[in-house]
Amino acid sequence: MNQQVLFELKNDITCLQRDFLRSKSMKVRKSLGQFFTGSVVSNYMASLLSNPKSETIRILDAGAGTGILTASTALYFLDTGCKTVHAVLYELDSDALINLEETLKIVRDAFKLQQATFTYDIYCEDFVLTRPDKDKSIQSFDVSVINPPYFKYSAKESPYAKATADLYKGDPNIYASFMAVALACLRDKGQMVTITPRSFANGLYFKGFRAYLLSKLSLELVHIFKHRGKVFNSEESSVLQENIICYFVKGGVSNTITVRSSYCDLQINSAKEGKHPVDLIIDSSNDQKFIRIPESDNEANILNQAESLETTFEKAGYFISTGRVVEHRTRGYITTNTDTENTVPLYRPHNITPLTATWTGEHKKEVSFILKGGYAKHIIENNTYLLLKRFSPKDEKRRLIAGVHLANKHTCKLIGFGNKTNYIGVTNDKLSATEAYGLAAVFNSSFMDKYFRCISGNTQVNATEIRTMKFPGRDQVKEMGKQVQKLKTFDTTKIDLIVNQILGVISSSIRGEN
CATH class of the missing domain: 3.90.220 (Adenine-n6-DNA-methyltransferase TaqI; Chain A, domain 2)
Structure with missing residues (x-):
């Protein structure tokens, strides 16, 4: 596709997102756990994917917002020669549906210009409570690219508390539930790209989730941002959580994990990169299975030296x-x-x-x-x-x-x-x-x-x-x-x-x- 035409299409999609953000207060969006992905980050997330061999590539977007992640992913596959793409999108906020529909129409028209086909289904439903992985009428997916909502909930009173109990133990945060269900929706060798808080990588509350995640998926790449407030759409207020982008493959086996780091979203395509042994990143020495993330070769060297220490804090007495x-x-x-x-x-x-x-x-x-x-x-x-x-x-x-x-x-x-x-x-x-x-x-x-x-x-x-x-x-x-x-x-x-x-x-x- 002509790069000028592609630029104009993506700009139209970004404008639809911006219009929605300006129509809804930050207070309301925070109550829904909404933090929107900017175009630079969404394009980067799509670029991490490899081209599935399916005749029709099936995309899952859980918590779609105005659809910028699906748009970036579909247009990326179109640019790599894919002719047929179908997307299934879940978005609970009905106020976002008009802008979401317009985004997907732009993508559909872009595919037509290339004599290709893009189709989609939108569900205004709660992705976690709906559990599409249990619906036999829904086919499994080749890829899932998601920016799930972020909020905590009551382990005693919230309906989310038991929604994923069959997948993992514990009720850490809604974003982990989104990741778990999306994972369950993938076919074998399916790919998942997520942008989430880093908190799932360590901590007691996420122990059960990590065990489930790492037993089903191979972590291939982690991208970490050195400045936590320069990741999401510029229309957003400052975000205190440290966020990371992860690329996973279901049933994959890898001996190394790539770690990239950039100061902010604008430097994302010139990130520093290191490849490290899986055992250095995922600590298998105990049942916590912490995911360690060295931001540089220097930190990787420190992590390596720490591995040679005599014992652990607790075992030392x-x-x-x-x-x-x-x-x-x-x-x-x-x-x-x-x-x-x-x-x-x-x-x-x-x-x-x-x-x-x-x-x-x-x-x-x-x-x-x-x-x-x-x-x-x-x-x-x-x-x-x-x-x-x-x-x-x-x-x-x-x-x-x-x-x-x-x-x-x-x-x-x-x-x-x-x-x-x-x-x-x-x-x-x-x-x-x-x-x-x-x-x-x-x-x-x-x-x-x-x-x-x-x-x-x-x-x-x-x-x-x-x-x-x-x-x-x-x-x-x-x-x-x-x-x-x-x-x-x-x-x-x-x-x-x-x-x-x-x-x-x-x-x-x-x-x-x-």
Whole structure:
């Protein structure tokens, strides 16, 4: 097809999407979990597909919006010589149907110009609740290219809670349900391209979904964006979730996985690329099956070095727990009067700095926890712990920030930790100050911080990821602690030297550019 004609057709399709976005408030679209794919991203997603050998290529678009993904996919196949394409589209929002129909008519007319045939069916139905994979009258699909809605739902009250129970256990998020049902609709060797939050790649809530996904599909490619707010259509407001594009093949077998990274959508076609062994990307050493995503060769080198560490965090004998004080549920126990009897210090994230956790009672944000009826379930024994901030967004310079809480800094026998902190200790024993400082060195090192970034794209540091991380043995941690205790102040360079030397880490790879 003439490139000028193709450009004009795609521009018309983009205008139909833009018109719809302007007709509907962001508040309403957010309530439906709608975040629309721009033309650059949709064209890129289509380009990841290989040409199916079917006489008629069948496309599934679940959560179609105004149809830009189907349009890009169909026009891509037309450009590669396909003559017959049929698309089946599901869109629950009836307000989008007029624009969706117009988009598909443009595609149909483009096919006619090339003496080819494009047909389609639109279903204004809930894709997950409808479960088209169970409808024997619907044929399986060659490809599914989707940008599913994103929202959480009540595991007890929502009809979605049991909708995919036959496919996987757990109720993480509606986008995972869309992926699962779309997968079930594919024929053998069918292809699926998705743009979703990265959260399914790790985390306890997605454990069952990952097991189902990876047992049916071969992950062939992952594209990650370094800036989370520059992925979706420019008409959208900023998106806080870190999003990735994935390309899967049903029943496929691959020894490598391609990882691409770009700063934003406009740089998507000039992304950096690396090919890595499947075992490096998918952690098969435990039942979590985390999908690790190194954004560069530098991070892949760090991930490789981490794999050679002596043990894992949990197997080394450490535990990690979330602080027990949930402040919005315990307001009656919290006081700003930090110098009263029958209270104990309550540690919040601001109390945690690299290497040291400090509560003096003098900071304007500091509060105490009152020891009154029912207090016992909210606080713990005052021992030495390593405190780790739970919320450390990707866009910050560091993801892991850990400080040592020394028991002897307070005379009280009990202590309070807020649920925005994690506390770490030794299983069935008490953590010594020396070992605590060794742990602080590990978590505050550049090596561990970059390793963690490969594992987690969440906006918080979850205990599940920490428990399964590769980790030095306790003797190594104690040796680090001895050296750290000699430092007068926190110094990243000195911490890195201590950690790298004891672990045998090649420091040049850590300092490399991403």
